[in-house]
Amino acid sequence: MTHCAISRFSQAAPDDIPNLFSRTSHFRFFDADGSLTHRALSPGRRGYRVIAVETTGHCASFTEADRTALTFPLSGRSVVEVAGQVVDTRPGQGFAITPSDRTSRLCPGPDGRYRSFTIIGPAGEMPGGLRADAWYRPRDDRLQRHCIDLLQLAFGMAETPGATRPAAFDAFEALIDDMVRGLLSDSGAVTRPGPGRDAARLVGRAKDHIAAVYDDAVTIADIAARLGVAPRTLQAAFQAQCGQTPRAYLNQVRLEQMRRLLQHSAPHTSVTSAAMSVGLFHVGRCSQAYRLHFGELPSQTLARARG
Template identity: 35%
Template sequence: MALRVLEIRDDSAYGPRDSLFGDIRSFRFTPVRGGFLRTLSLQLGAIRVAEVSSAGHDIALGAVGGVTFLAPQSGRIAVQTPCTRLDARPGGALIIGPGERETFVRREERADFRAMVVIAPAEDGAKRTRAAGAAVDSPSARSLSGFLRYLLGEVAEPDSPLLRPRALRAAEALLRDSLGAVDGVDAPVAAAEADGVAQRRIRAAEDYMRAHADAPLTVEAVARAVGVGPRALHAAFRDRLGTTPRALLAEIRLERARARLLAPGPETTVTDAAMESGFAHLGRFALYYRRRFGESPSKTLRKARGEA
């Protein structure tokens, strides 16, 4: 799985084959002199993730066919859709549904524009997003932005454990869930909708997660397996269990990882235990593990081998 790197310094050379979005109607650098556009992109199944850097540009796009998440890290961005105008700076983000749009990117305070981007099929993140899009400033959006920075930084290293097929599939599943969270899948729902999720289906969802925890698993897949919608499942977990499906899945995976560390093979590493248990973010795994068990995963492994 290779990163695709593209750098453009002549706006007349930028065409549909180069664009993350495909259908380019117009493109120009602003300012004209010294302009550049650099994209670092990775394809994960049907989802594309990217880091975009630019000294400033305007681009008009035709029928973009999926949902786009844009999180500026520096500079600012404005997006004009047929219905509304959206703006974002560092700390905020935009989520935009399918359709035409114009995008205006600017550098600020001697810093070039840089943004993390996800482009996904509409069903993976835009079920509730209007074509007009929305500006978002939430923990879910910041968490997704942070994961994108981690993901692209990791896969740039040729020996990164995240390049393992299992880890890449886990990363794709996490991206799908993260997009759903940004788009409001965990927002409050009507009481009747949550009440419609019977206790037996909550138990069935937990059983399904335990049976498939090591595999790339999304909340939507769990909900589909037990015959309910993702939002209703979120609400039922929150109201009846005081947690979320994703949080319970993480707890199950932590238990699996600890079991692997307590009974290690000769070649077992912390990375192996985390990846084989379904984790895609090693930094977050170590943080969650310490919070849950009061020690680092490496300490657990050393103790199991009689080295502590």
């Protein structure tokens, strides 16, 4: 995800059609001067493809053999037919389609453009509870907004030369993995921990593991897999025992470790270096979270430590 590749398609070159999915069997612009632009982040080590789509309007038929796609329309309207059902989606709504044949119409908004973000998951992976040849509507509006904000940030950084380091994009992809799993998880497939002692033991093991890996681009799914439980089991245990999500606890640990580095700073220590060394790669947002947590900016902590 360290750079952004741009692909452009137009009615002027009708034989040049996009191939986001396994196979494109039909593609047509609505207008004679139609155009389509894909901005794609390079896949990271977890295998996610992230694409920003902008089109004057088109229809297409696709086949996707083994990947799940999650789309967030930003302007205009998306109408997709899959498994005999029509999914009509507008900005503020997201939708996911599992491996299937589908036909889509991307209709422009008042400004003459349809825009969206699409996340295509790794081949052969579907979050628990999903089935092939189906569509799903994520229910967590707040998490959808956070995911869109994260994607806008990732594209902004990828399109700004020298804006960040590859490790930052590993962290972005880890967050995308957590968000996708959270949005697509089926509550009916959740395995919840037993009350009291079992949940407390699981949370204790998770905290020990987080203490060892907090500075890596780790996901909640990674932590759950290491502990031998489902991610939602871990989520439920943290909510029951701590009143917070495991992702919130991981961020708390990172902020506390950052504070220790600033309080006992070496001559070369900066706010940016301290943040990045604990796995926090967006310094602006990190500083806001730090102030909420500790009542001061990280620069103030560093200045006080240096007298």
